[in-house]
Amino acid sequence: MEKLSAKTYDKTERPVKIIQFGEGNFLRAFTDWMVQKLNDETDFNGGIALVQPLPAGLIDLLASQDFLYTHTLKGIKNGEPVKEHLLNDSIVSAVNPYTDYEGYLGLAEVETARIILSNTTESGIAYEPEDTLEGPQKGFPAKLTALLHARFKAFGGDPEKGFAIIPCELIDRNGDKLRAVVERHAREWELGEGFQAWLAEANTFCNSLVDRIVPGYPRDRIREVWEELGYEDQLVVESEQFNLWVIESPAVLKELLPVDRTDCNVLFVEDMTPYRTRKVRILNGAHTTLVPVAYLYGIDTVKEAVEHPVVGKYISQAVYEEIIPTLDLPKEELESFAGEVMDRFRNPFISHQLRSISLNGMSKYNTRVLPSLEGYLREKGALPKRLVFSLAAMMVFYRGLRGEETIPVNDAEDILELYGKAWAAFDGSAEGRRTLARTVLGHAPVWTSDLSSLPGLLDLIVEYLGLILDKGMEEALKEALL
Numbered sequence: 001m002e003k004l005s006a007k008t009y010d011k012t013e014r015p016v017k018i019i020q021f022g023e024g025n026f027l028r029a030f031t032d033w034m035v036q037k038l039n040d041e042t043d044f045n046g047g048i049a050l051v052q053p054l055p056a057g058l059i060d061l062l063a064s065q066d067f068l069y070t071h072t073l074k075g076i077k078n079g080e081p082v083k084e085h086l087l088n089d090s091i092v093s094a095v096n097p098y099t100d101y102e103g104y105l106g107l108a109e110v111e112t113a114r115i116i117l118s119n120t121t122e123s124g125i126a127y128e129p130e131d132t133l134e135g136p137q138k139g140f141p142a143k144l145t146a147l148l149h150a151r152f153k154a155f156g157g158d159p160e161k162g163f164a165i166i167p168c169e170l171i172d173r174n175g176d177k178l179r180a181v182v183e184r185h186a187r188e189w190e191l192g193e194g195f196q197a198w199l200a201e202a203n204t205f206c207n208s209l210v211d212r213i214v215p216g217y218p219r220d221r222i223r224e225v226w227e228e229l230g231y232e233d234q235l236v237v238e239s240e241q242f243n244l245w246v247i248e249s250p251a252v253l254k255e256l257l258p259v260d261r262t263d264c265n266v267l268f269v270e271d272m273t274p275y276r277t278r279k280v281r282i283l284n285g286a287h288t289t290l291v292p293v294a295y296l297y298g299i300d301t302v303k304e305a306v307e308h309p310v311v312g313k314y315i316s317q318a319v320y321e322e323i324i325p326t327l328d329l330p331k332e333e334l335e336s337f338a339g340e341v342m343d344r345f346r347n348p349f350i351s352h353q354l355r356s357i358s359l360n361g362m363s364k365y366n367t368r369v370l371p372s373l374e375g376y377l378r379e380k381g382a383l384p385k386r387l388v389f390s391l392a393a394m395m396v397f398y399r400g401l402r403g404e405e406t407i408p409v410n411d412a413e414d415i416l417e418l419y420g421k422a423w424a425a426f427d428g429s430a431e432g433r434r435t436l437a438r439t440v441l442g443h444a445p446v447w448t449s450d451l452s453s454l455p456g457l458l459d460l461i462v463e464y465l466g467l468i469l470d471k472g473m474e475e476a477l478k479e480a481l482l
């Protein structure tokens with residue numbers, strides 16, 4: 001079978017208009033899809049230059065396919081089930097700053113580039129104290145600072161040569177956070193007042209919120225997919241049809257990225273907060289709540305979980321009875337959004353693996369679920385038992401066993417060490433359960449405060465741990481909640 005490359009596909013040449021930090025599944029199935037639509041449907045004519053944020057990544061593989069890849073969209077569109085294979089040819093180059101730092105800084109001189117996009121996961125927008133202007137820098141904001149500084153120098157501080165910078169990380173007010181770290185590096189590296197003024201005046205950092213379910217590469221069905229495509233593509237990415245990008249934006253962005261001339265679902269708004277809260281707490285919150293419970297129940301995908309008579313009821317009650325009541329938006333609107341989310345979870349064409357959502361589960365619980373748990377406790381004076389049950393299930397999930405099967409738990413080193421030690425010390429006793437729960441609830445790097453101080457939480461977790469460990473997830477769920 002032929003491999004996808006510029007030999008098999010006639011690639012259009014385009015000037016670089018976008019510099020993109022990140023080559024992962026999400027960006028390729030979301031922003032790059034929008035850029036492709038702009039190229040196909042309007043006179044945008046803009047290419048993407050990729051920057052690989054980590055030393056290891058996909059750009060060599062992408063280069064071996066001349067940056068071409070297939071994006072398969074599956075789901076309901078205008079009421080009809082639709083599956084589309086789209087060939088994306090909008091990426092024009094890629095650079096690894098760790099092996100070609102000069103090439104990386106060279107992007108600063110590309111005059112046509114006016115937009116910077118990123119998705120470096122929730123860990124990416126971080127201050128790295130060891131980084132200096134001498135590259136390659138470790139952190140994404142530090143790399144960006146160096147690039148912006150090179151731009152400033154290349155164009156003599158021309159105020160017309162700044163960028164619109166739109167981070168897509170699922171971090172609250174991601175643009176503000178990124179700007180703050182970049183400004184800090186600029187100050188600490190003593191890049192000068194002229195640069196700092198240019199940074200502030202010529203560049204715009206936009207807060208944004210993204211929403212599209214992207215299960216990614218269909219590893220388990222890939223031969224079947226290649227047969228259907230008629231060529232071999234190592235970078236197929238699958239996503240749902242639904243898309244939403246909310247951008248807090250000045251008018252200039254509409255000119256630079258005229259997505260409103262396509263049918264992409266992009267909202268340019270003054271305040272993205274309500275959209276973010278609704279999405280992160282309901283959609284991502286439901287995912288994170290669901291994962292350990294459904295997985296330990298023996299279920300592998302989101303769809304199976306929401307359609308399961310017991311687990312489906314559990315998650316629905318968690319959303320409608322414990323998450324929605326804590327949100328400060330009209331109830332009707334929230335319930336309608338939740339209904340749409342549940343339909344998206346039931347998407348018959350998408351196989352979204354619970355294990356892939358489980359990545360970094362502890363910090364996801366902290367940002368996506370804990371605010372609902374705390375809000376519920378504050379408002380009702382009682383604990384939301386389904387959200388608490390999920391936290392107990394997560395503690396068992398991190399033991400790394402589903403029956404005889406090993407669960408490949410994926411999280412930060414300190415979390416893996418925490419659980420490794422806690423489970424090694426566990427002796428099966430009631431006191432052992434309490435010690436384990438207290439250790440996890442008190443793990444400062446994840447939570448903002450010691451969660452054992454939340455009234456009743458430790459006791460309820462210990463009770464649920466006992467049920468799950470002694471009776472198994474199926475019985476525990478029945479006994480605790482139904």
Ligand SMILES: NC(=O)c1ccc[n+]([C@@H]2O[C@H](COP(=O)([O-])OP(=O)(O)OC[C@H]3O[C@@H](n4cnc5c(N)ncnc54)[C@H](O)[C@@H]3O)[C@@H](O)[C@H]2O)c1
Binds near residue numbers: 027054057125
């Ligand atoms: N997959 C989805 O359904 C989906 C939907 C909406 C949002 N997201 C968000 O997108 C993020 C990426 O998801 P994905 O599916 O593209 O994952 P992926 O594993 O395919 O890509 C991850 C990308 O992040 C970079 N990265 C990882 N850790 C980093 C770090 N510490 N510093 C800098 N860069 C780092 C990698 O180099 C890579 O480019 C997720 O964290 C999630 O918050 C994903």
Ligand SMILES: O=P(O)(O)OC[C@@H](O)[C@@H](O)[C@H](O)[C@H](O)CO
Binds near residue numbers: 213283288
């Ligand atoms: O991508 P993650 O790992 O941050 O979170 C897993 C899912 O909750 C997430 O990918 C959602 O599917 C997505 O946020 C929908 O827009």
